[in-house]
Amino acid sequence: MDWWGYSETRGWVFLDRNIPCNAVGVKNKLLFIECNKERAYFEPWDQWAQPRYIAKNQYLNKLNQTQKEEALNELSKLQENIDLFRELSVYAFYDSCSGKHYNPFSLVESKSGLYTLYSAAWSRKKSEQSHNAHKEFINKTGKAYKGTSKITQAKKHRTTHCYNCQSKLDNSIDLECNACKWIICNCGACGCGWSSNYY
Ligand SMILES: [Zn+2]
Ligand SMILES: [Zn+2]
Structure with a gap:
C-alpha cells in the first residue's frame, strides 16, 4: 500500500x-x-x-x-x-537500523511482488557497508588494501563465527577479500587481521 x-x-x-x-x-x-x-x-x-x-x-x-x-x-x-x-x-x-542487520522484507513477499526490489536494495546497501568496513579494517591492520570481489561460488568460512566481532558469519554478504580470500564479515574483518591469538 x-x-x-x-x-x-x-x-x-x-x-x-x-x-x-x-x-x-x-x-x-x-x-x-x-x-x-x-x-x-x-x-x-x-x-x-x-x-x-x-x-x-x-x-x-x-x-x-x-x-x-x-x-x-x-x-x-x-x-x-x-x-x-x-x-x-x-x-x-x-x-x-542499528545492531544486527537482517533482511526485514521477507514478510513483504507474500503481500506483493515487490520482494525482489526490496531485497536487492537491502543487499546492495549491506554489501556497500561491509565493503567500507573492510577498508577501514585493513587500514587498522597496516596491511595493503587490495579490494574486494564478489564471491562467485559458495565458500565455507573456516569458522562459523567472526573472530573479530563474534557475530555469526552472514553468507548473504557475498564479498571476499582479494588478499586473503576470506569472506568478509559485516564488521569488515577478514583473514588479514586474524592471528592464532584469537584461539
Ligand atoms: Zn565480524
Ligand atoms: Zn583479507
Missing part, C-alpha cells in the same frame, strides 16, 4: 507502507520520500496531519481545474520514479 500526499514545504511526498517503520500501527517515525529532491527523510508520526500533510485526493480537490491538471501532471511524472523511491526508502531504513 502506497501513500502519496502533498507537504506545504516539500511538495509531493511518498510514503511506502511496506517499509517496516511505515507499517500501519507503528507510531514512531515515518520515512518519507521528498519526490522532487529524490531524498528520504524521517518525520515524527504525529506530524503526519493537516495542514502539514494532505493526502493526494484531498489536496487535488482543493485546487481549481488548471492547478489540478498541473499538479496531476507533476505527480504522474514523479510516480514514474517509484522504484527509485522504494530503493531510497530501503537505504534510509537500513541506515536507521
Whole structure:
C-alpha cells in the first residue's frame, strides 16, 4: 500500500507502507520520500496531519481545474520514479537500523511482488557497508588494501563465527577479500587481521 500526499514545504511526498517503520500501527517515525529532491527523510508520526500533510485526493480537490491538471501532471511524472523511491526508502531504513542487520522484507513477499526490489536494495546497501568496513579494517591492520570481489561460488568460512566481532558469519554478504580470500564479515574483518591469538 502506497501513500502519496502533498507537504506545504516539500511538495509531493511518498510514503511506502511496506517499509517496516511505515507499517500501519507503528507510531514512531515515518520515512518519507521528498519526490522532487529524490531524498528520504524521517518525520515524527504525529506530524503526519493537516495542514502539514494532505493526502493526494484531498489536496487535488482543493485546487481549481488548471492547478489540478498541473499538479496531476507533476505527480504522474514523479510516480514514474517509484522504484527509485522504494530503493531510497530501503537505504534510509537500513541506515536507521542499528545492531544486527537482517533482511526485514521477507514478510513483504507474500503481500506483493515487490520482494525482489526490496531485497536487492537491502543487499546492495549491506554489501556497500561491509565493503567500507573492510577498508577501514585493513587500514587498522597496516596491511595493503587490495579490494574486494564478489564471491562467485559458495565458500565455507573456516569458522562459523567472526573472530573479530563474534557475530555469526552472514553468507548473504557475498564479498571476499582479494588478499586473503576470506569472506568478509559485516564488521569488515577478514583473514588479514586474524592471528592464532584469537584461539
Ligand atoms: Zn565480524
Ligand atoms: Zn583479507
